Amino acid sequence: MSRQEILDKVNEIFQDVFDDETITVAEATTAEDIEDWDSLTHITLISEIESEFGFKFAMKDVLGMKDVGEMLDIIEKEV
Amino acid sequence: MTLVSFSFVGFFFIVLAVYYLMPGRFQWIVLLLASLAFYFLSAQPFTFLYVLLSVATVYWAARRIDRLSAERRMQPEDKQLAAKLGRQIKTVYILALIIIIGMLAALKYSNFVLGNVCLIAKLFAPQTEIITVQFAASLGISFYTLQMAGYLTDVYWGMVESEKNIARLALFNLYFPQMISGPINRYKSLSGELSGKHSFEYGKVRSGIWRIAIGFFKKLVISEQLIGAVDAVYADTQAYGGIFVWIGTFLYVIQIYADFAGCMDIVLGVSECFGVELAENFKVPFTSRSIQEFWQRWHITLGAWLKDYIMYPLLRSAAWGRLTKKIKKSLGKKAARQLPTFLAMLVLWLAMGLWHGGGWNFIGEGIWFWLVIVLGQVLKPRGDNLLKKLRVREESRLWYCFQCARTTLIYAVGALFFKAGSLTGALRMLGSALNPIRVLESACRILPVINALDESMGTVKLGWAALGVLFGFLIMIIFGRMEKRNRPVREWLAEKPVVLRGVLTVLFIFGIIIFGAYGPGYSSSEFIYGGF
Amino acid sequence: MEKKYNRRVNIVWIAVFVLCFSVLFVLLSYLYRPVTTSRENICGFYAEKKNTLDMVYIGGSACYVYWEPLAAYDKYGFTSYNFATDAMPPQVIRYCMEEILKTQSPEVFLVDLRPFQYGDLYDEVTSSVNYKREAPIRNVTDNMNYSVNRAAMIENCVEGETAAYHFDIAKYHSLLISLITPRNWGYITNRHPMRSKGFHACESVEELYMEDVSHIKEKQRLSEEMDDLLTELLEYCKNKEQKVLFIVHAYQISEEDQKKYNYMEERIAEYGMDYLNTNDYAEEIGLEPSADFYNRDHVNLLGADKYTKFLGEYLVRNYTLPDKRNDSAYRRWSQEYKEWNGRMEEIRETLRLD
Numbered sequence: 001m002s003r004q005e006i007l008d009k010v011n012e013i014f015q016d017v018f019d020d021e022t023i024t025v026a027e028a029t030t031a032e033d034i035e036d037w038d039s040l041t042h043i044t045l046i047s048e049i050e051s052e053f054g055f056k057f058a059m060k061d062v063l064g065m066k067d068v069g070e071m072l073d074i075i076e077k078e079v
Numbered sequence: 080m081t082l083v084s085f086s087f088v089g090f091f092f093i094v095l096a097v098y099y100l101m102p103g104r105f106q107w108i109v110l111l112l113a114s115l116a117f118y119f120l121s122a123q124p125f126t127f128l129y130v131l132l133s134v135a136t137v138y139w140a141a142r143r144i145d146r147l148s149a150e151r152r153m154q155p156e157d158k159q160l161a162a163k164l165g166r167q168i169k170t171v172y173i174l175a176l177i178i179i180i181g182m183l184a185a186l187k188y189s190n191f192v193l194g195n196v197c198l199i200a201k202l203f204a205p206q207t208e209i210i211t212v213q214f215a216a217s218l219g220i221s222f223y224t225l226q227m228a229g230y231l232t233d234v235y236w237g238m239v240e241s242e243k244n245i246a247r248l249a250l251f252n253l254y255f256p257q258m259i260s261g262p263i264n265r266y267k268s269l270s271g272e273l274s275g276k277h278s279f280e281y282g283k284v285r286s287g288i289w290r291i292a293i294g295f296f297k298k299l300v301i302s303e304q305l306i307g308a309v310d311a312v313y314a315d316t317q318a319y320g321g322i323f324v325w326i327g328t329f330l331y332v333i334q335i336y337a338d339f340a341g342c343m344d345i346v347l348g349v350s351e352c353f354g355v356e357l358a359e360n361f362k363v364p365f366t367s368r369s370i371q372e373f374w375q376r377w378h379i380t381l382g383a384w385l386k387d388y389i390m391y392p393l394l395r396s397a398a399w400g401r402l403t404k405k406i407k408k409s410l411g412k413k414a415a416r417q418l419p420t421f422l423a424m425l426v427l428w429l430a431m432g433l434w435h436g437g438g439w440n441f442i443g444e445g446i447w448f449w450l451v452i453v454l455g456q457v458l459k460p461r462g463d464n465l466l467k468k469l470r471v472r473e474e475s476r477l478w479y480c481f482q483c484a485r486t487t488l489i490y491a492v493g494a495l496f497f498k499a500g501s502l503t504g505a506l507r508m509l510g511s512a513l514n515p516i517r518v519l520e521s522a523c524r525i526l527p528v529i530n531a532l533d534e535s536m537g538t539v540k541l542g543w544a545a546l547g548v549l550f551g552f553l554i555m556i557i558f559g560r561m562e563k564r565n566r567p568v569r570e571w572l573a574e575k576p577v578v579l580r581g582v583l584t585v586l587f588i589f590g591i592i593i594f595g596a597y598g599p600g601y602s603s604s605e606f607i608y609g610g611f
Numbered sequence: 612m613e614k615k616y617n618r619r620v621n622i623v624w625i626a627v628f629v630l631c632f633s634v635l636f637v638l639l640s641y642l643y644r645p646v647t648t649s650r651e652n653i654c655g656f657y658a659e660k661k662n663t664l665d666m667v668y669i670g671g672s673a674c675y676v677y678w679e680p681l682a683a684y685d686k687y688g689f690t691s692y693n694f695a696t697d698a699m700p701p702q703v704i705r706y707c708m709e710e711i712l713k714t715q716s717p718e719v720f721l722v723d724l725r726p727f728q729y730g731d732l733y734d735e736v737t738s739s740v741n742y743k744r745e746a747p748i749r750n751v752t753d754n755m756n757y758s759v760n761r762a763a764m765i766e767n768c769v770e771g772e773t774a775a776y777h778f779d780i781a782k783y784h785s786l787l788i789s790l791i792t793p794r795n796w797g798y799i800t801n802r803h804p805m806r807s808k809g810f811h812a813c814e815s816v817e818e819l820y821m822e823d824v825s826h827i828k829e830k831q832r833l834s835e836e837m838d839d840l841l842t843e844l845l846e847y848c849k850n851k852e853q854k855v856l857f858i859v860h861a862y863q864i865s866e867e868d869q870k871k872y873n874y875m876e877e878r879i880a881e882y883g884m885d886y887l888n889t890n891d892y893a894e895e896i897g898l899e900p901s902a903d904f905y906n907r908d909h910v911n912l913l914g915a916d917k918y919t920k921f922l923g924e925y926l927v928r929n930y931t932l933p934d935k936r937n938d939s940a941y942r943r944w945s946q947e948y949k950e951w952n953g954r955m956e957e958i959r960e961t962l963r964l965d
Contacts, residue, residue: 017416038371039386039390040420040424043390043391043394043395043420044416044420046395047394047395047400047403056395058236058237059236059238059391059392059395060233060236060237060238062391062395063238063387063391064238085774281617281618281621540787540788543785543787543788546787547787577624581624581627581628581631584628585628585631585632585635588632589635589639592636592639592780592784593639593784593787593790594787595784596785597781598775598780598781598782598784598785599775599781599782
C-alpha cells in the first residue's frame with residue numbers, strides 16, 4: 001500500500017469516528033487541530049485503525065505519537 | 080519536617096548552597112543525600128524499609144526485563160524462544176507490580192477491607208467485632224508507588240531503558256520536593272532533569288524563590304485561615320446543616336485548592352531552584368468549561384497517570400476487544416464505541432477514588448464524576464440542540480461563566496464526598512443541603528453562628544481573618560487570570576525594573592507575614608494531601 | 612566578561628534587597644508588638660541619651676511602683692531609670708544588664724531579689740513553674756531590640772520551641788488592628804521616651820496588717836534551679852566588675868521568704884556584692900500599713916515617696932553618685948520632674964483623703 005492510500009483510509013476512519021464528513025487530515029495534523037480529538041477518541045481511533053489494518057500498535061507508540069505523520073510511519077512499517 | 084516551616088526553609092538554603100558549589104556531575108548525589116536526610120527528618124526511620132523494597136524490586140525487575148528483551152531481540156526468528164521469554168518478562172513485571180502495589184494496598188486498605196468483611200460477618204453473627212490494624216503511614220507511598228510502577232511499565236513497554244545505577248533510581252523515588260505530595264512524574268522527563276548538570280542561573284533561582292513565596296502565600300493566607308471554619312461545618316452536620324453545608328463546601332473548595340496548589344508551588348519552586356523541572360499539577364482549574372477539562376487542569380499528573388497506565392491498557396486489552404465485538408453485534412456501532420470506554424472510565428474513576436483512601440465516600444466521589452462525564456457524553460447531542468434553540472452562542476462570555484460555575488459546582492459535590500469522611504455522612508450532608516426547609520432554617524441562624532465563631536477565635540477577629548482570606552483570594556484570581564492569558568506573574572515581574580521588583584517582592588512577603596495564619600494562636604496543620 | 616559583571620550586579624542587588632528587607636522586617640515586628648507597661652518601660656529606656664544614667668533599677672512590677680527616678684533626681688541629683696517588666700523572671704536579669712551596659716555605664720545597678728522568690732512557684736493557671744511561663748519572659752524579650760544579646764537570652768531562658776520568641780511577630784501579627792493604631796506607630800523604632808522614667812504610680816489604698824519578720828536570722832536554701840540562677844547572675848556581675856546592690860523591697864514577707872533572703876544575703880556577700888533588705892528599716896522608711904500600700908506586694912504612690920526618699924539617701928551615702936541638678940545638660944530632668952510631680956500631687960491628694 002502506498003502512503004497516500006494509507007492516508008485516505010485513515011482519513012475515512014477519522015471522518016467516521018468524529019462523525020464529520022468534512023474532516024481532512026494531513027501529515028502535520030495534531031490533536032490540537034481537531035476539536036473532539038481528546039484522550040478518549042484517541043483510543044477509539046487507535047482501535048479502529050488497528051482493526052482496519054490488522055495489527056496492534058505498541059503501547060509506547062500509542063502514547064508517544066505526536067501527529068498523523070508519525071501514525072502513518074508506523075502503519076507503513078507494519079503493512 | 081513540614082514544607083511550611085523554618086526548618087525546611089533552612090534545610091532548603093543549605094542544600095541549595097551545597098548543590099551549586101558542587102561540580103555538575105555530583106549534583107545528583109547532593110540531591111540524593113538531601114532526599115535521604117529529608118526522609119529521615121520527616122518520617123519514622125523504620126518506614127524507610129518500604130522505600131528500600133520499592134526501589135530494590137523495581138530496579139531488579141526493570142533490569143531483568145531489559146535483559147530478557149535483549150535476548151529476545153537477538154534471535155527474532157525463534158518464535159518458541161520469543162514466546163517463552165515473553166512469558167518470563169510478563170511474570171517478572173506482574174510479580175514486581177504485585178509487590179509494590181501490594182505493599183501500598185496492605186498499608187492503605189487493610190482497615191477498609193477488614194471493616195467491610197466484618198460488616199458482612201456481622202450480618203450472620205451480630206457479635207462480630209470490627210477489627211482494625213495499625214500501620215505506621217509511610218511518607219508519600221501513594222505517590223512514589225505510582226511513579227515507580229509507571230517507570231516499570233514504561234520499561235515493560237519498551238519506552239525507556241532501565242536505569243543501570245540503583246542510586247539514580249533511588250533518587251527518582253525519593254527526590255524530596257515531590258516525594259510527599261507529588262507531582263507524579265514520568266521517568267523519561269524527570270531522570271533526564273535529575274542527571275543533568277545545572278549551573279547557577281540567577282533568573283531561574285529567583286523565579287523559583289518567587290514561586291515558593293506564592294506557595295507559602297496560598298497555604299498560609301488562604302488555606303490555613305479557612306481550615307477552622309471548614310472543619311467545624313464538616314464535624315457537626317446537626318448544628319451546621321442546610322446553608323452551612325453550601326458555605327462550608329464552597330470554602331472547602333477554595334481551601335483545598337489553595338492548599339494543594341500552594342504545596343505544588345513550593346514543590347515546583349524548590350525544584351526550579353535546582354534547575355530540575357517538574358510536571359505541573361494545576362492549570363487554573365476553575366476556568367474549565369466541563370468536568371473533563373477540569374480533570375485535565377486539576378491534579379493533572381494523577382489523571383494522566385491513571386489514563387495512560389490504567390485506562391488505555393484496559394481499552395486495548397483482549398478482554399475489552401471481545402466485549403466491544405459483542406456490543407457491536409447486539410447494540411450497534413455507536414454503542415460499541417461508547418460503552419467499552421465508559422466501562423474503562425468507570426475503572427479509572429474507581430481507581431481515582433480508591434487512591435485517595437480506603438472508604439466508600441472516596442469511591443462515591445469517583446462514581447459521581449464518572450456519572451457526570453458519562454451523562455455529559457450521552458446527552459451531548461440533546462444539549463447541543465437545546466443550546467441552538469435557546470440561541471446561546473458557544474463563544475459568549477455568559478455561557479463561559481455558566482460553564483465554569485457549573486463545573487465548580489460539580490466539583491464541589493465531589494469535594495463534599497471527599498471531605499465528609501464517610502459515605503453516610505456525605506449523603507446526609509448532601510440531603511441537608513438540598514432540603515429547602517433545612518436551608519431556610521439554617522439561613523436564619525447565620526448571624527448567631529458568625530458571632531459565636533468570632534468569639535471563639537481569640538485575638539484573630541473574624542473580620543480580620545475574612546479580610547485576609549479575601550485579600551488572598553483576590554491575589555489568586557489576579558495571578559490566575561495572568562496565567563490564563565499566558566503572562567504568568569513571575570514572567571511579568573521579571574521584566575520590571577529592579578527597584579519595582581524588590582518593592583513588590585517585599586510587599587508580597589509582608590502580605591504573607593501579616594495575613595498568614597501561623598504562629599501561636601493558630602494551630603498548624605499538615606497539607607491535606609500529605610497523608611497519602 | 613559580561614557574565615561576570617552581571618553576576619556582580621546581581622550579588623549587589625541581592626545584598627541590597629536582603630538588607631532592606633531585614634530592616635523593614637524589624638520595623639514591622641516592632642510595629643506589631645503590643646504596647647504594655649513593660650513595653651513602655653523598656654522602649655523608654657532605649658530613648659534615654661547615652662551614658663546619662665547613674666543608676667539602673669532592674670526587676671519586676673515591684674520596682675516600677677516603688678522607685679521614683681524623677682523624685683530621686685530632684686532630691687539627690689542623680690539620674691536613674693526603672694528597667695522593669697511585669698513579673699520579670701530571674702534568669703533574664705543578667706541579659707538585661709548586658710543590654711543596659713550597651714548604652715549606659717551606671718555607677719550602680721539595683722537588682723530586685725523578688726524574682727528569685729516567686730520564680731519556682733507553681734502556677735496552676737498555666738500549669739507551669741513561674742520562671743518558665745511564657746508571658747513574663749515575653750514581657751522582656753518581646754520588647755528588646757533585635758540583637759545577639761536578645762538571641763542569646765531567648766536561647767538560654769526559654770524552654771521548648773524558640774522560633775516564635777525570636778520572631779515575635781509570629782505571635783502578634785494576627786492583631787491586624789495594630790497596623791492602623793497610632794500608638795503602635797509611635798513605638799515602631801522600639802524607642803519612645805518614657806516621661807516618668809519607668810515609674811508607674813498605684814492610685815489606691817488597701818489597709819494591711821503587716822507582720823515584722825526582720826528578727827528572723829535563720830537561712831534557708833533556695834531551690835536548686837533558683838540557686839543556680841543566682842550563682843549565674845553573681846558570676847556575671849563579678850566578671851563585669853559592676854557594682855550591684857541586691858535589694859529587697861518593703862512588703863509583707865513570710866518567715867520562709869525572710870529565711871531565703873537571709874540565705875541570698877550570704878551568697879551575695881561571697882561575691883563581694885551589696886545587699887539591702889529594706890524591711891529591716893521599716894521604721895526609718897516610715898511605711899504605714901494602713902495607708903501606704905496598694906496590696907500585699909506593692910506600695911501606692913505615698914509609699915513610693917517614702918521609699919524613694921529613704922533609698923535615695925542610702926544610695927548617696929554608700930555610692931559615689933553625682934549631683935546633676937545644676938548641670939545644664941540635665942535641664943530636661945528638672946522640667947520633667949516639675950510636670951510629673953504636678954500630676955502626682957493630684958493622686959497624692961486623693962490617696963490622703965481615702
